[in-house]
Amino acid sequence: MIAFNTFGLLLEHMERPKKISFIFGALILLSAVLAVPVAAKIVTSTEAIFDADGTTGEFGEEILVRITIKPGDAEIRDLQIDVSERDALIDDATFKHTIIPTGAPVNVERNGHTFQCDRLAAGESIVLSFNAYPKTLVQDKLTVTDVTYSYIQQGDTVSGKDTISVDTSGSLWFQYLTARENATVSWTLYAGILLIILAIALFGYQLSRKKKLQSVADSERKKMYALLEDVSQKFDQVHDNPSVRDDLKKRIDRELRSQEPAETPKISIRGSKPDSGQKKKSRFN
Numbered sequence: 001m002i003a004f005n006t007f008g009l010l011l012e013h014m015e016r017p018k019k020i021s022f023i024f025g026a027l028i029l030l031s032a033v034l035a036v037p038v039a040a041k042i043v044t045s046t047e048a049i050f051d052a053d054g055t056t057g058e059f060g061e062e063i064l065v066r067i068t069i070k071p072g073d074a075e076i077r078d079l080q081i082d083v084s085e086r087d088a089l090i091d092d093a094t095f096k097h098t099i100i101p102t103g104a105p106v107n108v109e110r111n112g113h114t115f116q117c118d119r120l121a122a123g124e125s126i127v128l129s130f131n132a133y134p135k136t137l138v139q140d141k142l143t144v145t146d147v148t149y150s151y152i153q154q155g156d157t158v159s160g161k162d163t164i165s166v167d168t169s170g171s172l173w174f175q176y177l178t179a180r181e182n183a184t185v186s187w188t189l190y191a192g193i194l195l196i197i198l199a200i201a202l203f204g205y206q207l208s209r210k211k212k213l214q215s216v217a218d219s220e221r222k223k224m225y226a227l228l229e230d231v232s233q234k235f236d237q238v239h240d241n242p243s244v245r246d247d248l249k250k251r252i253d254r255e256l257r258s259q260e261p262a263e264t265p266k267i268s269i270r271g272s273k274p275d276s277g278q279k280k281k282s283r284f285n
Contacts, residue, residue: 041153
């Protein structure tokens with residue numbers, strides 16, 4: 001409060017141009033102080049690989065996780081790394097850590113899923129690795145783990161967090177779904193081809209049958225035409241030749257019987273005999 005009062009008294013005894021210059025300089029100094037970072041954060045990179053095809057020597061469809069930690073431009077101390085399970089079970093027996101460069105004075109200790117590192121200088125890094133196994137295979141993407149960091153850098157305590165995810169769309173479950181879908185498509189295709197073949201065969205049979213019926217009808221038509229032509233020629237001989245007339249009647253009667261429907265009673269062309277008292281008539285007389 002005293003400082004603010006003193007600052008006010010100084011401004012009151014200053015001329016206006018000097019006041020403006022003084023205030024402007026103070027603002028520049030304040031912005032420069034605020035722009036200085038309190039601490040430079042560490043640099044982390046994560047990687048997760050899903051072994052869907054069992055190419056590694058581990059059992060099952062495991063997830064290989066790697067975490068690389070670098071201190072940035074300033075040394076860090078009392079680094080603590082906590083690894084939390086999410087959608088995958090962590091195999092504690094597979095935990096490993098590598099210090100780069102080899103022989104650097106860095107001490108790393110592990111207690112369960114927590115790592116402690118005493119110090120990490122600029123140019124040095126730690127690589128943590130472990131295997132995890134999916135809790136489910138019916139999702140195409142899993143969140144494997146959350147990784148939290150806390151450390152001291154340039155006298156300040158800093159914390160950060162990474163979330164590691166992995167693509168599991170190549171799991172046996174999705175391979176099964178793909179195979180089933182392909183099998184369904186194949187059977188549908190085969191069924192469609194079979195139906196097309198049956199339709200072509202049926203069409204061919206109907207066409208052949210139609211041609212056969214057409215051939216029979218043409219043959220019958222030719223026979224009828226020949227008969228009618230013969231009858232026409234013999235009509236001219238009926239009056240002069242009774243035997244030709246009788247033969248013609250018999251042929252017509254025979255053709256009528258052959259063409260007569262089964263349910264229709266047969267009727268002879270000759271008709272009933274005339275009474276003795278009646279004069280016998282004929283259309284040929």
